[in-house]
Amino acid sequence: MANREDIQTLATKIGQSIIGQEAMIERLLLGLLANGHLLVEGLPGLAKTRAIKSLAKNLDASLSRIQFTPDLLPSDITGSEVYFSEAGKGEFKFQQGPVFANLILADEINRAPAKVQSALLEAMEERQVTVGGDSHKLPELFLVMATQNPIEQEGTYPLPEAQLDRFLMHVRVDYPDAKSEVAIMELVRSEEKQTHGKGDAADRLAADVVLSSRREITDITVSKAVADYIVALVMATRYPDKIDADLAKWIQVGVSPRGVIGLDKVSRAYAWMKGRDFVTPDDVQAIVHNVFRHRLVLSYEAHAGGITADQAIDRIVEKVATA
Template identity: 40%
Template structure:
């Protein structure tokens, strides 16, 4: 391991603890959700957040962005949003008595992009994000523009209010490393939310890490060792989704890659320098739940993807 990575590894536990402390100033509870988003950041993957309205999805993303000090932009997705509204457009302007083309960057040119209610954008606009999410570049006309590293898309969607929405196609869902569910807070947490946001001024977060430190942590994540036995176990889980009863289509090899990377990131967040089976089990649901397509009969019987994944994990 390089010397600079060794130094950042020594500082990593303190950095993560400080990040969690800053986030807790604004976001009450939701520790598993916060951890899974941080896993996505460390693994360099995009995250899809799903919950009922009013549970703080947007606030959570903005808070995490504030702790990193990275360039942040927000796209409020609506049916009339055009691809150029996200990627940018080429303008004609006068220069020294003549005309010249100038590219005006869209909100996709940021380090952390919040795509709010992404399923309200039209399929044409959703597809405009595919190249950016996979290739980390944007092509407009004949020109291709690289996006600055690190680059994350944190998208939100509501499972209700489906009128006027466009479900994400499987190709785009597969670009998200994790799909994270946000549940209702407990009664104690909701009381704390009420106290915090009906009294004094709303809390603010401080920047904890720099862009360079985050890039180093991402590289360090890939250095976390994992045994061959656990690799084979992870592959067996993913392969099982392709032939499991009640599943129409299973997860692709991208899921195997994602499961290993996410487990490495979780181990690093937990202060370990190796991957444990516990990491793989914990990350299996957010990695696989949006990549498993159920049969019509399974959906009719009310079977969920999480149930299928739990059954697979118990069987292996």
């Protein structure tokens, strides 16, 4: 219970500086608790960068921001062997890159070529970096939040489906409402009158609380009925013709086994955050869009008809019977 209260307090602190984006904050914490990575898509100025900075400010964790550009090299992310000379003797030593932090902001990940993207995605999957034949472990608390701009596609290198599958969740961020916009203006005015540092160490949540919470989440019960429901949702994406004629026209490639694992992990983390020790179908439905959204490959017919992945997922949830 204490860990859950600490995580809820962390969410409240982040929410004090991120107004009108409660869903994004919740998904960011879910990714942290489920030990997965997030692809966050939204227009500029919607507090994507601010969210992970606020998380780092209130959590005892290091943050690295990597601005992805076409001229970025893999070694700019992972680090490289550097030659050091001392007392007439020289040797190569590994100098760590920015990926060796607890929280990584991969800003506009689709602006760098595939070779650079894969350097980061390898670290995400293997939780280590190999340079010069030596492997270097990444921190146990390690989360990548990659961002994309949905409207500016010129000069970008879209992530292929196999790389998208490495992300636990795909989060879409939309405009805040009018009331939130007023609160945002007031917040910025108040911030202009004061300076913000990293935050007192005593006020920051210890990383061990997150790691301990993850262990508690592994004990969350998933009944056979709910497990079957999760699998049924996945199977509906792979064999859509068995449940709906429109889905059969819309979906070209269904969700991979990583999607099954991801939906199970995030459902358990969501139930834990809601104070339950078991997963319900409502928990699964609450986060299924985030887990499936980037894993579905829609057909040409779906794109031509303006059908989105979210609409296809809505139809699947509607047609597949709950546990």
